[in-house]
Amino acid sequence: MVNGLATTFGFRDRQGCLRSLTRAALAAEHPDASGDIAVFLHGLCCDEHIWSTYADQNGGDTYASKLQREHGYTPMFLRYNSGRHISENGEDFAATLETLLANWPVKVRRVALIGHSMGGLIARSTAHQALESGLLWPDKITHLACLGSPHHGAPLERFGHLATSLMAKLDITRPLATAINGRSAGIKDLRHGSLRHDDWRDHDPDLIGHDTRLPVLRLPKARLHFIGAMLDDSPLHPRTRWIGDGLVLADSASGQHRNEALKVPFVDGDGLMLPGLHHLRLVNHPEVYRHLSRWLG
Secondary structure, three states, rough: OOOOOOOOOOOOOOOOOEEOHHHHHHHHHHOOOOOEEEEEEOOOOOHHHHOOOOHOOOOOHHHHHHHHHHHHHOOEEEOOOOOOOOHHHHHHHHHHHHHHOOOOOOOOOOEEEEEOOHHHHHHHHHHHHHHOOOOOOHHEEEEEEEEOOOOOOHHHHHHHHHHHHHHHHOOOOOHHHHOOOOOOOOHOOOOOOOHHHHHHHHOOOOOOOOOOOOOOOOOOOOOOEEEEEEEOOOOOHHHHHHHEEEEEOHHHHOOOOOHHOOOOOOOOOOEEEEEEEOOOHHHHOOHHHHHHHHOOO
């Protein structure tokens, strides 16, 4: 049975209505469409409206409005069910993006994928699956920007996993552990940052410390970017080291990992950590936009 509260996957307009991806519908909705497209992917438990947060503090502007006005990007907003596996959403996004670009009313010149938190992981997952499937759109992607994305997992999910594992060992707390362990597949994927079907299929998701991830393919022509946040001004501050931006640690946001095969191949100049910001502030902040503008422009 389908959960009646589950959201329908697809691109949304400014009123939150599902968009048709036929050529006629796209032409009607975008009479001034450009060949440059910016696709925005929200994070966990959010939708496309999250990108308008703090707009009142930025003169009503969002990343989408400024990229459109200053650099000619036509914005598109994806909505997905963040309770599903990241790789399942990535698979759907790969097919949906293929349809969008095939029916875009003008010749596509460049495409930027901009994901906040889980949205950045879905963008990387969909790139891997599109390359494996031989889809045509990966050559069109010029930029993939991850804002506060937990590439190697989030400590809150790891703590929750450890706590429920310990609670399950005692008769008195086992029922509570069972209830808590019913959290969604998408949240469990955030324990390590699982992007492929093979990362979770045929594996017990509740084994302590069980990181089953495999490396993912990267887009051949895209520059990878990251912007992370830290609550304090110094990366050495205990609060930054232990809780990062409140949800994601610096090493995870920047793709660092002791296993070279799992490192995200960001290059110097294509990523940075911003001090004094929390996780949600990354969806609309002047300093974040300044770097996005420099990279995408």
